[in-house]
Amino acid sequence: MAQLLTTADGRPLAEALAQAQAKSRRRAFLLVVPLLLFVLVSFVLPIGQMLHRSVYHDGFSANAPALVAWFAANPAGTEPDEAAFAALTEDLRGMQANRTAGEAGTRVNYILSESRSMFTRAAREAGDLVPPYRDAFEALDPRWVQPAVWQAMRSSSSAYTTDFYVVSADFQRADDGSLVRVPENRQIYIYLFVKTFLLSGLITLICLLIGFPVAHLLATLPMAKANLLMILVLLPFWTSLLVRTTSWMALLQGEGVINDLLVWIGAVAEDGRLRMINNQTGTIIVMTHILLPFMILPLYSVMRVIPPSYARAARSLGATSWTTFRRIYLPQTLPGIGAGSLLVFILAVGYYITPALVGGADGQLFSNMIAFHMDNSNWSMAAALSAMLLVGVLILYWLYDRLVGIDRLKLG
Numbered sequence: 001m002a003q004l005l006t007t008a009d010g011r012p013l014a015e016a017l018a019q020a021q022a023k024s025r026r027r028a029f030l031l032v033v034p035l036l037l038f039v040l041v042s043f044v045l046p047i048g049q050m051l052h053r054s055v056y057h058d059g060f061s062a063n064a065p066a067l068v069a070w071f072a073a074n075p076a077g078t079e080p081d082e083a084a085f086a087a088l089t090e091d092l093r094g095m096q097a098n099r100t101a102g103e104a105g106t107r108v109n110y111i112l113s114e115s116r117s118m119f120t121r122a123a124r125e126a127g128d129l130v131p132p133y134r135d136a137f138e139a140l141d142p143r144w145v146q147p148a149v150w151q152a153m154r155s156s157s158s159a160y161t162t163d164f165y166v167v168s169a170d171f172q173r174a175d176d177g178s179l180v181r182v183p184e185n186r187q188i189y190i191y192l193f194v195k196t197f198l199l200s201g202l203i204t205l206i207c208l209l210i211g212f213p214v215a216h217l218l219a220t221l222p223m224a225k226a227n228l229l230m231i232l233v234l235l236p237f238w239t240s241l242l243v244r245t246t247s248w249m250a251l252l253q254g255e256g257v258i259n260d261l262l263v264w265i266g267a268v269a270e271d272g273r274l275r276m277i278n279n280q281t282g283t284i285i286v287m288t289h290i291l292l293p294f295m296i297l298p299l300y301s302v303m304r305v306i307p308p309s310y311a312r313a314a315r316s317l318g319a320t321s322w323t324t325f326r327r328i329y330l331p332q333t334l335p336g337i338g339a340g341s342l343l344v345f346i347l348a349v350g351y352y353i354t355p356a357l358v359g360g361a362d363g364q365l366f367s368n369m370i371a372f373h374m375d376n377s378n379w380s381m382a383a384a385l386s387a388m389l390l391v392g393v394l395i396l397y398w399l400y401d402r403l404v405g406i407d408r409l410k411l412g
Contacts, residue, residue, distance in 0.1 A: 047390070054164055054383035059107030060156035063100045064091040071157045076177045080150050085133035088144075092126035095119070104156075110381060111163055111173070112152035118143060151177060164384035189369065193388065196366040199284065200348035206288050207295040207344050208337065215299035215336070219306070233296050241290065245357050248286045252276040252358070278360030286358050291347055295340040302336030342400060346393055 005013040061068055066087035074084075095101035105119025118141055129136045137144035151173055155163050166172065170187040171179045181187070214233070218226050236244060251257045259273040268274060276282055306329065314324040352367035359365070366389055373382035 050383045050386055053380055054387050055160055055162060055380075057107055057110075057156075057161065057164075057380045058159035059103045060153065061159045063095050063098070063104040064088075064153075064157070066090045067153065068157045071154050076151075076154060079147075080134075080145075082132060082134055084150075085137055086131070088137070089126055089129050089133050092119070092123045096123040096126055107156045108149075108152050110167065110378065111155055112148060115149070115152060118149075164380050165388075167381065168384045168388055189366075189385065192364070192366045192369055193392070196349055196389075197392065199280070199365065200345050203284060203287050203291060203348045204295075204341050204345045206284070207292050208341060210288070211292055211295035211299055211340065212333075212337075215296045215303050218296070218300045219303035220308075233293050236290065236293055241353065244290060245286060245354050248282075248289065249277060249358055252282055252285065277358050279362045280359065281363075282358040282360070283355045283363035283365070286354050287348060287351060290354060291344045294343045294347060298339040298343065299333065299336040302333050302339075306332050338400065342397070345396070349389065349393060 067084070070084050070087045091104075092101065095104055101119045101123035102116060105116035108115040108119065122137070122140060122144070125140055129140070134145065143149055154177070155161065155173055163173075166179060168189050170182050170190050172182050174180045214229070218229055218233070221229065249256075253259070254273045254275065254277075256277075258276070259268070262268045263270055263273065276285065310328050310332075311324050314328045315321075319327070349365075350367055352365065352371050355363050355365045356368055356371070359368075366385065370382050370385045370389070373379075373385065
C-alpha cells in the first residue's frame with residue numbers, strides 16, 4: 001500500500017494544501033472587503049432605494065384609512081355611495097387635524113392634476129360638512145363626484161403601485177381602471193426618452209469622427225508634439241464643467257463671439273445671425289466638446305500599441321492606403337472605438353447640466369425631466385424615470401456584449 005505524502009510536521013499533504021488555499025482565499029476576501037462595502041453603500045443601496053421608491057408612495061394610503069377600507073371592500077368600477085363620501089369626510093377631517101391633506105393630495109395629483117388643491121380646500125371645509133355627504137361634496141366642488149377623481153384615489157389607495165411607470169410611459173387610467181394613452185399634447189416622456197438616446201447616439205458619432213484622427217495623431221506624432229497635443233486634449237479636465245458651459249454660452253449666443261466673427265467676415269448678415277443656443281444645436285455642440293476627451297483617450301490607448309510595421313507590410317504587398325486602413329488598421333482599433341463610444345454614450349444619456357444651460361426648451365433631455373421632478377419633491381416619479389433610463393442603458397450594454405463582446409473593451 002502506497003504511503004501518503006505528508007508535510008514536515010506530519011500532516012497529510014492534501015489537507016495542508018487545502019488549508020493553505022482556504023487561508024489564501026480568506027486573505028484575498030479581506031483585502032477586497034473595503035471595496036465591496038464602498039460599492040454596496042455608494043452604488044447598490046442607492047439604486048435599490050431608487051427602484052423601491054419608484055413603486056412605493058404611502059402619501060394617500062397612510063392618511064386615508066377609512067377610504068382605503070372602502071376601496072378594499074368594493075371592486076373597481078363601483079360607483080361611490082354615501083358610505084364612500086362619509087369615509088372621505090372622516091379622512092379629510094383627520095388630514096386637517098394632522099396637517100397631511102397636502103401630502104395625500106400630492107399623491108393623487110401625480111395621477112390627476114389639480115387634485116392637491118381639491119384636498120387642501122376640502123380638508124379645511126370637512127368640519128362643516130353634514131349629510132348627505134355626496135351632495136355636500138358636489139356643492140363644495142363638482143369634481144368630487146367625477147369618476148376620474150375616484151379612480152385616481154383608488155389607484156393611490158395602495159402604497160405599492162405601478163402608477164408612476166404608467167405615467168412615465170405616457171399612459172393614464174380610465175374611469176374603469178384600464179390603461180389608455182394620454183392626449184397627444186401631453187405625451188412627453190417617451191418622446192424625450194427616444195430623443196435622448198438618438199441625440200446621445202449622434203453626439204457619440206460626432207465625437208468618434210472628430211476623435212479618431214486626433215487619437216491617430218497622438219499615436220503617430222513625435223513625442224514632443226504628441227505631449228503638447230495631449231495637454232490640449234486634457235486641458236478641459238482642468239476646467240470646471242460649469243465654466244466650460246458658460247463659456248460656450250458666450251460664444252454661441254446671438255450677440256456672441258462666433259456670430260460677431262461671421263458678421264465681420266461677411267458670412268452672415270447682421271439681421272441673419274445664427275441661432276445656436278437655447279436649442280438642440282447648442283446642446284449637441286457643447287456636449288460634443290465636453291465629451292470628446294472621453295472618446296480620444298480610449299482610442300489613443302489602443303492606437304499607440306499598434307505596430308507601424310503592419311501598415312508598411314500591407315503597402316509592400318500592394319494594398320492601397322484605403323485598403324490598409326480598412327483591413328489592417330481599423331480592425332485593431334475596434335476595442336478602443338467600442339470603449340470610447342460606450343463611455344461617451346452613457347455619459348451623454350445622463351447629462352442634464354449642459355442641456356439645462358444651453359438647450360432651452362428644445363434641447364432638454366430625459367435627465368432634465370428627472371431633475372425637474374426631484375426639484376419639485378416628486379421623488380417617486382423621478383425614481384421611475386431614472387429606472388427607465390437605467391433599463392435602457394443596460395439593454396444597450398447587453399446588446400453591445402452580445403454583438404461585440406464586453407471583453408474587447410479597452411479603456412487604457
